Amino acid sequence: MPPTLYEWAGGAPAFRRLIDAFYDRVERDDLLGPLFPGGVSEAHRAHVTAWWCEVFGGPPLYTEQLGGYERMLAHHRRLRLVPEQRFRFATLMSRAADDAGLPDDPEFRAAFVGYVEWGTRLALANSQEGAAVVEHAPVPRWGWGVAPPYQPS
Ligand code: HEM
Numbered sequence: 001m002p003p004t005l006y007e008w009a010g011g012a013p014a015f016r017r018l019i020d021a022f023y024d025r026v027e028r029d030d031l032l033g034p035l036f037p038g039g040v041s042e043a044h045r046a047h048v049t050a051w052w053c054e055v056f057g058g059p060p061l062y063t064e065q066l067g068g069y070e071r072m073l074a075h076h077r078r079l080r081l082v083p084e085q086r087f088r089f090a091t092l093m094s095r096a097a098d099d100a101g102l103p104d105d106p107e108f109r110a111a112f113v114g115y116v117e118w119g120t121r122l123a124l125a126n127s128q129e130g131a132a133v134v135e136h137a138p139v140p141r142w143g144w145g146v147a148p149p150y151q152p153s
Pocket residue numbers: 032035036043044047048051066071072075076079081085086089115116118119120123124
């Protein structure tokens with residue numbers, strides 16, 4: 001069995017470094033900074049870290065303690081994001097993975113950007129006025145996809 005992406009990345013401390021590096025960039029960003037007037041709070045950073053840990057195979061804290069998928073959805077509804085903001089979000093996530101020293105092997109990064117692409121496209125769609133959203137769902141669990149680490153038999 002391959003390790004989870006959460007384990008491979010370095011667990012909760014690695015995801016906290018990622019999220020801090022990301023929002024530090026967001027705060028200075030012309031397209032994304034205005035979404036967080038006054039800066040990105042400690043509570044927001046902690047909650048989003050819990051989300052990412054759970055998605056990548058860590059403990060289900062966001063589901064059990066923070067309101068799960070429905071809370072995440074509620075935060076994105078009617079933000080009216082535009083495609084340029086989604087693309088910037090995805091770009092800054094890739095840069096933040098470097099800032100935070102996440103593993104840079106092709107397998108991990110392919111899985112990582114796969115989730116970022118998927119999640120940001122959903123967020124963009126769900127944020128539109130009158131969007132037909134999925135009201136209830138589990139927090140997703142992401143995996144290695146078609147490229148787990150090669151392990152010679
Ligand atoms: C992989 C994609 C994404 C993930 C995993 C994600 C995750 C989250 C989560 C978990 C929350 C709720 C935090 C809480 O529980 O307090 C949240 C809120 C928020 N997200 Fe995202 N998000 C994504 C994409 C985006 C994009 C593309 C944007 C903007 C371009 C965005 C902007 C925001 C904003 C502004 C909030 C706070 C809204 C408020 O406080 O009312 N998100 N996000």
